[in-house]
Amino acid sequence: MKIISKEIIADYAGTRIVKLTLSSPQISVKARAGQFVVVMADEKGERVPLTIVEADSLAGEIALIFQEAGLTTRILGALNPGDSLYALAGPLGHATEIKNYGRVILVGGGVGIAEIYPVAKSLKQAGNITTVIIGAKTKGLLILENELKSVADKIYIMTDDGSSGEKGFTTSALEELLKKDKYDLVYAVGPLPMMKKASEATRPFGIKTIVSLNALMVDATGMCGCCRVTVGGKVKFSCVDGPEFEANQVDWEELGKRNSIYLDKEKHICKLKF
């Protein structure tokens, strides 16, 4: 649970994206692409799920990447090497099904880029031809570009303001690619509207599309049902049934509403503490 190293991987106009490398021999051995951990920054902290971005079983370390957005991520971002988290448990959720699908597109938006990285790496190792689309608001918030280049056969970079790569959204790039070529799998992680848009983009082509959902969680082991989502008309728990689901089956509207249950409290506590 000890922090080995800390890196500010993006810092633009007051928004920071932080990478923490933690000592956790047990989790580093078990972690597979697509899985997450639950962390508590301190004794009074929330339990929050974070994707395992890297796992080094030899060093006994795992890496987490998050954008400082709410109170908990800001507290985490203020920790330094040598500090320990109050709690760290995992690896949780199902791992991504890694096999040779053929031609795969991975779409990462914002801090979601961090979540597609381990999956892209594993899919590449499994023999897939990987096309990666990453996007951010602006160049200063674009992360893991080099890491993804190393596991991508082709990479497309999109920024809202055109400061890096093409100007536009990741989903526009996705639509373009789908029109030109045949693909076997699309894997998308990012803000909820982006994932929804990605699922709409692939639907006409009937391509299997996987998203990793960012539902709110408490225990993250199936005990509370806070993270329930409707997928294909059935209620699923993101923590134990997911976090990945077939994108075209997800009830996005419901998830969007459920994820905003505590927005007022989040604003209130951030004002108080920062």
Next chain:
Amino acid sequence: MPKEPVKVKELPVDKRIGNFNEVVSGYSENEALSESSRCLQCKNPVCISGCPVSINIKEFIFQITKKDYAGAYLTIRKTNNFPSICGRVCPAEYQCRRACVLNKSKLAYCSPEAINIHLLERFAGDYGMKDNLEIVQDKNIKLSKIKAAVVGSGPAGLCCAGELARKGIKVVVFEGLQSCGGVLRYGIPSFRLGRQELDHEINYLSKLGVEFKTNVIIGKTFSLDELFQQGFSRVFLGLGAGVPEFLGIKGENLCNVYSANEFLTRLNLMSAYKFPEHHTPVNIGEHVLVIGGGNTAMDAARCALRLQKIKGIKPDVKIIYRRTEAEMPARRLEITHAKEEGIEFKFLTQPKEFYSDDLGFVQKLNCRNCRLGEADSSGRRSPVILEGSDFSIPCDLAIIAIGLQANQVLTSVTPGLKTDKYKDIVVDPKTMETSIKNVFAGGDIVGGEGTVIEAMGMAKRAAKFIIDNA
């Protein structure tokens, strides 16, 4: 000899609903002496048969009458590792007190005349806690070579750990959450079971040599096989019935519709009632509905009422139950407390559909009335819906407390572990051994939801077999 049962002091309603302080104060010495003197000391003490762990009730009550409180404490400790917990949460009115010869009730629960065994147990338990009385360990050289893993730190796990450690077996308890106690921690609120008492009982196990490893999820962090590879030769699974059931009606995923588990976990484990000092949020509404009739429903309703009071909202909490009060599985004391505190009960009411406002927050619940029909497999009369009786109740927060299912985190990745159609673990009822040799199970993961003391009874059976066959 006083004929009347000695009433226990409780916080007056106005002093309890604005906080999470313990409601029942427990007996004073004089009260305990007076209540214990009502015991007839029967030749054939049938009360003991009503106790799932066969506490020598007659003996410990006799010891209280002789002011031998340490003796009473040790008598209970012989068969029950957690007198301070059980004295607070046992549904005694359905168990030992129901069996007491002074009971005049033919119902499933006892009449007030039955000796207040649970309160005397609590008195003795708290006495031992204050004086830090420890039971002498009965160590055995042969047993000290055995290493046992206990998975889950709820009532079953804690009990099994205590039984094994007392005999000198090296025990490590693995808990998935950040603190130990299982349902005693995340489920049962502090106004029913003080955290000081819970911590004390867990510390008692540490003194017996039990090691606790939190944040370790067996089935995820380690597999069952890996526990054996790590040198454990016996494993006890006290995984609990952790998965909340939902009604399966429309609108159940609306914002501010909680499972009781989520609502209680936020409050009890994560201290959300102290938000923003503690960072986990929980919402509360002006009109709260709790659906269900068990202890969990009572706990959720009473928590919601307290939260309303703390937030300066005029308390309005209703419990919706499809049968009548007589069929409610909750402890009678919890029902009484809930009523005293101002919680309204709507019986013979079956939820049909939740409706929301534009933002997706729950706004009302449509229901239908029921009548009682024939008895079902549980012996309780089943509700029959009255068609055309639809009506709606306004609510801006709803809590579903209709039951729990098996936690499958471990069983789903352990193919050799036989489960039944409810995904509960199948055991030999005599030994509590599962389909895998040297792997035992007890508590709610065996046979579904039960009480704390029933879980302990199963854990003791497993521990006895482990010890006897070492």
